[in-house]
Amino acid sequence: QKEVEQDPGPLSVPEGAIVSLNCTYSNSAFQYFMWYRQYSRKGPELLMYTYSSGNKEDGRFTAQVDKSSKYISLFIRDSQPSDSATYLCATYNTNAGKSTFGDGTTLTVKP
């Protein structure tokens, strides 16, 4: 079993839709939870990260973590064609100094 499982997608939505991207993790030692966005043929870039359970908002993006159920979500409001990319969830274990990535969900937002 992978330590971080991510809904594989692909996901296709119309412009303006609300997008929900989800991951689950198995190791309770993970302390940080990140979302990276990767455009085709480019390296990933950090969107946002959270440390504790709850919501964190940045513009149209909201990251949500529920440590009790080991569930990570990223919501995108008013999705735009420029949001079309692969989204990778990731966790970080401070003690191990190690990042673990999900397999990524490819999102297409159609105009």
Next chain:
Amino acid sequence: GAVVSQHPSRVICKSGTSVKIECRSLDFQATTMFWYRQFPKQSLMLMATSNEGSKATYEQGVEKDKFLINHASLTLSTLTVTSAHPEDSSFYICSARGGPGSGANVLTFGAGSRLTVL
């Protein structure tokens, strides 16, 4: 913000030749860098952790003699694919931990290098 530059972005080589990929942290010192390999429509596969001034730590199943990593300075790590074969064709991405104002949990990635071995 932190910037990691990776070069070359694309390289095509003949089977049996060696290829070197450079990863530089432009505005911060990176004692630790990571090398990943990514196949189409798949996630990042960590190959090795590159530590400045010491030997790299390779993940299980990664041949250290095939993928040579050198981290000679705080801003430069290199990955050399030796005697490349077509099955080594892939997208290679480096990353560095931290950076100005960033915690250890944040990775800054290079733009990636697409290697095609003929």
